[in-house]
Amino acid sequence: MSTDDKRIREFAYQIWESEGKPEGQEARHWEMARKLAEAEALAPKKSPKAAASKAAPKKSADAKPVPDKTLNGKTAAPKTKAKPAAASKVIPPGEKAAEKKPRAPRKPPAI
Template identity: 50%
Template sequence: MTQRTERIQQLAYQIWESEGRPSHQEHRHWEMATKLYEAEQQPGAAPAETPVAAPKKTRATKPKAATLAEQAVEKVKEAVKPKSAKSKVEKPPVEKLATEKKPRASRAKTPKV
């Protein structure tokens, strides 16, 4: 292998690693590495640093369950809160009528044949 090919291979490998080792990107990484190598070889150009991938964006996180529960409690308090002193009419609690349940009929067992 020539010195050029070895350097391009090193650069392509560094690019591949910096991007999190994605599959099926060899051609793109090789092209990027070739461009970096050519930039290194231009007279008066500073040596190229190792390419660094941009930091990953943080995902927006969901609010924690405790926060959601607190918000729900506040909404309920607002809904239940009386709007004025005159509207403090309390409703009697609703009582369920006790109804007798019928006894459950037993199933007749059939002999197995």
Template identity: 75%
Template structure:
């Protein structure tokens, strides 16, 4: 089995899994996988230096810079929580849920 055949098999399996493992769709999955593998093979190859890394190089952190809210040096900062909007992803083909109307804020009592 050639490298190309392995790549087509990997793509077909990923497609099958992403669609919920349906039965009777093998021919369509294999055709989609074959096209993806061909497109991948035809895509220009970039060297790691030319393409640039999406993750910046790690910089050494001094003890002063790594203080946390409790003031202890040497401990990593707490990671930020992902935005609520990012957690609500609507799959393709489904309608987004309607937003609930917000409640009006009451003015402060005088």
């Protein structure tokens, strides 16, 4: 079995599982998986050099911050992307999400 066949098999299995493991859909799942594997094989691959060049350069201890022109010469705070809270927990199809109990309000400290 070639590497391509193994990858198609993996994709087909993932599709089958994601649809709730239906019976009689093998041909459709296999075709979808074949197309995914083909697209994956045609996608440009990043070389290790390209990945390393995109990494942020290391700063030395005596390096000065570079001013950001968009903020009138002031340095900008580093930007971070926040993930939505729901992104941390993925619930498989057919399963219910566990409902959280509301927290009790905190009592003010005794004086």
